[in-house]
Amino acid sequence: MQQRNIRLLIAYDGTNFCGWQRQCNGPTIQEALEKKLGIITQESVQINGAGRTDAGVHALGMVANFITTAPMPASAFGKALNSMLPKDIRILDAVDVSPDFHARFSAQGKSYRYDIFTGPLQLPAERLYRTHFPCSFQPERLQASLNLLIGTHDFSSFEAVGSRDRSRTTGRGAVRTLFHTQCLVDPARPEHFSFCFSGDGFLRHMVRNLVGTLLWVGIGRLSTDQFAAILGARDRKKAAPTAPACGLFLEKVYYDERTEEVRDS
Amino acid sequence: MQQRNIRLLIAYDGTNFCGWQRQCNGPTIQEALEKKLGIITQESVQINGAGRTDAGVHALGMVANFITTAPMPASAFGKALNSMLPKDIRILDAVDVSPDFHARFSAQGKSYRYDIFTGPLQLPAERLYRTHFPCSFQPERLQASLNLLIGTHDFSSFEAVGSRDRSRTTGRGAVRTLFHTQCLVDPARPEHFSFCFSGDGFLRHMVRNLVGTLLWVGIGRLSTDQFAAILGARDRKKAAPTAPACGLFLEKVYYDERTEEVRDS
Numbered sequence: 001m002q003q004r005n006i007r008l009l010i011a012y013d014g015t016n017f018c019g020w021q022r023q024c025n026g027p028t029i030q031e032a033l034e035k036k037l038g039i040i041t042q043e044s045v046q047i048n049g050a051g052r053t054d055a056g057v058h059a060l061g062m063v064a065n066f067i068t069t070a071p072m073p074a075s076a077f078g079k080a081l082n083s084m085l086p087k088d089i090r091i092l093d094a095v096d097v098s099p100d101f102h103a104r105f106s107a108q109g110k111s112y113r114y115d116i117f118t119g120p121l122q123l124p125a126e127r128l129y130r131t132h133f134p135c136s137f138q139p140e141r142l143q144a145s146l147n148l149l150i151g152t153h154d155f156s157s158f159e160a161v162g163s164r165d166r167s168r169t170t171g172r173g174a175v176r177t178l179f180h181t182q183c184l185v186d187p188a189r190p191e192h193f194s195f196c197f198s199g200d201g202f203l204r205h206m207v208r209n210l211v212g213t214l215l216w217v218g219i220g221r222l223s224t225d226q227f228a229a230i231l232g233a234r235d236r237k238k239a240a241p242t243a244p245a246c247g248l249f250l251e252k253v254y255y256d257e258r259t260e261e262v263r264d265s
Numbered sequence: 266m267q268q269r270n271i272r273l274l275i276a277y278d279g280t281n282f283c284g285w286q287r288q289c290n291g292p293t294i295q296e297a298l299e300k301k302l303g304i305i306t307q308e309s310v311q312i313n314g315a316g317r318t319d320a321g322v323h324a325l326g327m328v329a330n331f332i333t334t335a336p337m338p339a340s341a342f343g344k345a346l347n348s349m350l351p352k353d354i355r356i357l358d359a360v361d362v363s364p365d366f367h368a369r370f371s372a373q374g375k376s377y378r379y380d381i382f383t384g385p386l387q388l389p390a391e392r393l394y395r396t397h398f399p400c401s402f403q404p405e406r407l408q409a410s411l412n413l414l415i416g417t418h419d420f421s422s423f424e425a426v427g428s429r430d431r432s433r434t435t436g437r438g439a440v441r442t443l444f445h446t447q448c449l450v451d452p453a454r455p456e457h458f459s460f461c462f463s464g465d466g467f468l469r470h471m472v473r474n475l476v477g478t479l480l481w482v483g484i485g486r487l488s489t490d491q492f493a494a495i496l497g498a499r500d501r502k503k504a505a506p507t508a509p510a511c512g513l514f515l516e517k518v519y520y521d522e523r524t525e526e527v528r529d530s
Contacts, residue, residue: 013389058390088389124278124353125323125394125514249390 001069005101006077008033008047009093010062014245015128016088020053020062029053029089033064036084040077041070050103050253051110054205056245058129060113061092063253065103101255109179109254111198112207115247116215119191130192131211131247135219139183139193142217145227146181149197149210153178156234158213160205160242174234176201183214196251209236211243266334270366271342273298273312274358275327279510280393281353285318285327294318294354298329301349305342306335315368315518316375319470321510323394325378326357328518330368366520374444374519376463377472380512381480384456395457396476396512400484404448404458407482410492411446414462414475418443421499423478425470425507439499441466448479461516474501476508 010029018026022034030047037045050063072080078094085091100106115130117123122132156174178199186192195211213230216222222230222240230238275294283291287299295312302310315328337345343359350356365371380395382388387397421439443464451457460476478495481487487495487505495503 011386011389013392060388082386087387087392090386090389092386121276121347121355121357122352123325124276124355127278127352129390 001071003067003069003099004074005065005067005097005099006074007063007065007093007095007097007101007103008078008081008091010059010064011090011092012059012062013088013128014053014055014057014059017055019055019057020049020051020059026055029059029062030064032085032089033081036081037066037068037077039084040072040080041068043068043070048103050107051202051250052204053248053250054208054245057248057250058246059250061252062250063103063107063255065097065101103253106255107201107253108256109198109200110202111180111196111251111254112202113249113251114195114197114207114211114243115249116193116195116211117191118193128246131244133215135215137193137215137218138220139185139218141220142183142214142224142227144224145214145217146183148224148228148231149178149181151177153231154234155203155206155231157230157236157239158206158209159203159236160209161236174203176203176206183218205242207248208243208245209239211247213240215243216240266336268332268334268364269339270330270332270362270364271339272328272330272358272360272362272366272368273343273346273356275324275329276355276357277324277327278353278393279318279320279322279324282320284320284322285314285316285324291320294324294327295329297350297354298346301346302331302333302342304349305337305345306333308333308335313368315372316467316515317469318513318515319473319510322513322515323511324515326517327515328368328372328520330362330366368518371520372466372518373521374463374465375467376445376461376516376519377467378514378516379460379462379472379476379508380514381458381460381476382456383458393511396509398480400480402458402480402483403485404450404483406485407448407479407489407492409489410479410482411448413489413493413496414443414446416442418496419499420468420471420496422495422501422504423471423474424468424501425474426501439468441468441471448483470507472513473508473510474504476512478505480508481505 020029022030045066047064047066074094074096078091081091116133117130118137120134154174180198182196184194285294287295310331312329312331339359339361343356346356381398382395383402385399419439445463447461449459
């Protein structure tokens with residue numbers, strides 16, 4: 001039987017999961033998907049995710065791929081998974097892709113969004129999807145710091161402690177390139193802000209560490225110069241605490257669209 | 266000690282509660298508030314809510330009042346409750362009001378919002394706060410039906426079965442007056458719709474029953490004439506099924522603002 005490579009586009013609510021990656025101490029999204037795909041394909045399926053998300057982090061467009069010989073149409077994997085998975089994981093798309101596509105190694109970039117609410121009391125229906133930061137936050141204060149981040153930098157100051165060895169295995173250390181950084185305010189709800197980051201890759205906790213430090217700039221606790229010094233220090237101890245997981249959404253993973261997709265034959 | 270009447274403004278996520286009203290078979294918002302107020306005041310506190318919400322229904326602006334002799338500033342009730350309550354209930358405001366204020370009997374009107382998503386696959390982070398209705402829904406189809414509802418009508422066709430005796434005790438039977446009805450589309454997210462209703466009162470399940478039937482108008486399964494006939498029939502069996510609880514938000518309760526509030530002395 002012919003081996004196929006299937007790419008999944010996945011949204012999930014990370015609240016009730018111990019993150020993406022399979023591990024021993026609790027339910028993960030990878031584990032839920034592999035279990036159900038094992039039933040659907042009657043094979044032992046291993047999924048490659050585009051990246052790991054931590055416990056409580058959400059995804060609007062995670063990408064993963066897996067190899068199977070099951071002969072069903074690609075879209076049927078999505079329908080079968082959605083009928084078996086809990087409602088906090090949804091398969092948005094499932095397509096055949098070329099054999100050399102790998103969700104992690106083929107990825108050319110990612111976008112993240114981080115949502116905060118700065119009002120005095122958090123609305124209960126938002127508490128799992130938006131970080132509560134009840135401070136006098138002025139986004140214009142941090143525009144210069146956001147601009148500083150664009151381009152190629154060593155982001156060691158914003159990398160999770162203890163993950164250095166792992167990131168070094170890619171050969172580029174803690175160097176990453178950010179294409180786009182932004183802080184948006186919801187015009188209809190002025191205490192609702194979103195940080196947006198796009199780049200060629202992100203270190204472990206990088207977005208949450210950037211947000212934690214940018215929040216200090218936004219309330220005037222750090223100046224732009226101090227922020228620049230933190231970035232330049234390449235030392236995690238210089239930056240502010242990690243922002244909570246619940247406000248973070250993996251929005252999109254970017255690939256070279258010309259080469260990857262294979263038509264259903 | 267002097268008796269005081271305290272009014273609370275409350276937001277809650279109804280997902281994990283069996284509705285507002287105290288009952289035997291599960292946790293309710295009323296019960297949670299009364300328990301914590303008993304600890305704060307060292308009195309047996311009974312709360313009057315402006316209305317009941319069903320299991321899974323949310324509130325952005327529920328109002329309640331209670332009588333106490335506890336001498337603390339009114340705002341301190343809010344702070345103390347927020348420090349003791351789970352995060353899915355938040356006290357947005359707490360003020361002294363005149364002795365004759367009663368959250369239910371003094372209410373002059375209420376506003377509800379009902380949120381739906383009509384796309385093929387529901388986003389996991391929205392599943393508890395927005396009803397999934399994956400159909401070709403056209404809001405312009407139901408404008409005439411929404412206009413029909415404005416004014417004073419007997420809403421028996423949209424009243425929960427079995428609640429007739431209770432509503433009759435108010436002396437106005439199933440007659441209610443709607444001031445405003447609307448179906449809004451989120452311009453940034455075209456498959457996200459909200460129904461808005463304001464009126465002098467709502468029967469049990471009335472908003473969910475109206476939405477259930479309006480959805481059928483929105484997909485062309487019922488015409489405006491058929492909708493008018495259902496309203497005129499005063500018979501619950503003529504209308505469509507009740508829409509799910511999770512999309513419903515109690516937005517606001519209206520009072521005569523001139524008479525109710527008492528300054529902290």
